[in-house]
Amino acid sequence: MRIDHVHQYTEHHRFYTFRDFSLSVLDFKVISQIYQPMVGAVAAGLYQLLYHQVPESRTGYSQLEPQRKLFLSLGLEMNDTGRRKLADEASKLEAVGLLQSSRLHIPGSEDVLYEYELLQPLSPSEFFLNQHLTLFLRDKIGKYAVIALREQFYSPEPDELAEAELGKENISLRFDELFRLNAHVIDGELEQALTEVAPARQAAMPAIPAAASAGIRYGEIIMRFPRNSANRQFVERLRSDEDKLAMVNYVAYKYELNAADMSRLLDEDGIFSSSGSLMFDELQQKASQMYRQDRKREEERRVAASRSGYAPGQGEAAGQDAPEEHGVTEEFHLPVPEQLSGRCDIPQYNMLMRNEPYTRFLQRFFPGAVPEWIDRLFERIDLSYKLPGAVINVLIHYVIGTNESQRVTKTFIEAVVSNMLVKQIDTYEKAVVYVREQGRIELRKKQEAETGSAGPAPARTYGGARGNGNRGSRKPAIPIVEKRTTGQKLSQEELEEIRRLAKELDGQG
Structure with missing residues (x-):
């Protein structure tokens, strides 16, 4: 306390x-x-x-x-x-x-x-599996007392059963094998009454594993939520709405926020509509602002620590892989960039690119913090242009993963995004096909530039032909004096004659 x-x-x-x-x-x-x-x-x-x-x-x-x-x-x-x-x-x-x-x-x-x-x-079995609590108890009462204490909480198996090798068969009945529910009749009055008398604060339930989820439970949010807030009645509905709670967890995972941060965000104005619907875009906007503020404060702490000569250890964010949600077939695999070579193989890299939020995927290409202008640019692509997360990750692979510095510019990235929006690239598979097509175009241009097979560029003309009556010439055709060489050298007498004529002309001038 x-x-x-x-x-x-x-x-x-x-x-x-x-x-x-x-x-x-x-x-x-x-x-x-x-x-x-x-x-x-x-x-x-x-x-x-x-x-x-x-x-x-x-x-x-x-x-x-x-x-x-x-x-x-x-x-x-x-x-x-x-x-x-x-x-x-x-x-x-x-x-x-x-x-x-x-x-x-x-x-x-x-x-x-x-x-x-x-x-x-904790139950006795859970307690003795907890190492630091068991060691602390050992320091208090001794090793042999801990062993004797554990034996007091467990009744051993009879010797007759322990020595025999028995075959175990589960003969239990399931609920649906014995009972039948009248599911055709929906009792709305009962559901409403149960909702009204339900406690505002629920027991902490085990976390349900979900893809791209921060694992924040409803109890963790409501425990920190202000009781007098105008949004409390809407937050209490998250208890029975797993979809909205999953959306909250996704935003928390995407922007690396904890339960206390999400409680503050859900208390903001404009997060819920007047009917209690969760405004997902507004929640993302405010979560992004909090994410940028935390990054700015972290950068300031890092600078202050470096000036003082103390460099705190950084957590390995690369080791926190997102749970699998969508598989990637081999035909849509992209190669692993040089920055990530040795850290994952091709299937693992493509699974990350397909399922991980762009904020976490972008961090993998930088040893420290992501440059602020890159972070802001991809934030605008996500929030304003509404590109799906998997498409943004493919864009990151194409722009940053190829390790070509001329691509990492604001102009080039926005041009690629505009092209994707025009071509309606809205899925991971379409983005992979688009990146491969752009790679073939760039390779063909490079080969043509090296071999010169494209031929000389046509001369620029400023007007039509003389015989073209539809379009007159804007500028007169100016004859160009061509340099002609005969390959014969002048004799000494011819050079002297030229010098004499030049002097005479100079004298006349």
Whole structure:
């Protein structure tokens, strides 16, 4: 718990608890025998005290109450020492993954609320698979105690079954084999009622793997979203709308934003229509602005770090490959550029080019940050010209991947984009065919220039022929004096005669 000053966290501030689970007998045993040796008895008591703020038979929120209740229940003095003690105990629970604390500011008021969101303890099997928690427990109670503790949570298999090699056959019935639903009748009233009484805050569900997704769950967004926001009712609908949530995750993945960033963007004006529809273009525009601001701040930090002589390590963004979404057949494979040779083979490179957002694909061609003018140019191509992401990646391959400096200019890139728009290049396959065709044209021009097979360029004329009555000559035909050489040398007498004539003419002049 990050508290700058003890007066920000007092017994007068109000708090509430949220949990979306219920503890079993096994969970209580895990808390008392595994977590308590790590965090201490006071922190374990605080966890159970917060847990019982919500009735045992329910999940959700507790009532708003002053934190004086926590001080009195834990036997802490209501002074600076007690406040610091309570904050430290909460920090221990946060460190081991049992608690998340938040400070809530009410708009138009100086009142501050504290939210304690309880997290379910790990099961014994999950806990002992977590290496850093297991090592921390070993440091607290010893190696042999950890081994004995793990054996207490697991009932071994009977010896008769363990020694025999048995064949296992699944004979369980599925739901649809035993029961039938009347799916032809749609009960709209029931769906509406269930939606109205559904809790605004949902349990954190496992992330559904999706292509080009940041993996942000609905619970992570709504947990950080302001309660008094005008857009909250629209954000709450994301719980049952997987398509819109997938769009939000795509934008987050494309511009490298986290759940807190997306919560701020969804709170902006103009992100939702009056009917609650998600305005995808506006969301992309604002996400792009935030992406540029983050890049600018990162560049400023990098410059300041280089001036101070400290160079922090950079994360390997190249290792974060996008999940596969669309396959690429061999007939549409493009060669791997020299910049990426050795880092991936041809099928892997084409899968990245087909499925990865252009922002991440563009970063692979630069060892550091992408130049700002290139970033802005491709941003305009994406947002203004509406080229699909796969087509933009093929454009990046054609312009930057060929490693020809004369192509990396604003004029050339915009000319290629204009040509693509005119020819309606809107799919990955069309873009590959277009790039190959341009390559053949450039190769043919290069060969003609080297062999001279194209012939001399025709002389420019400024008017029609004399006999052409339809079009008169704009300029008179001026005779050109041709240089003629006979190949014979003049004799000494002829040279003297020429000099004499020249002197006479000069004298007459």
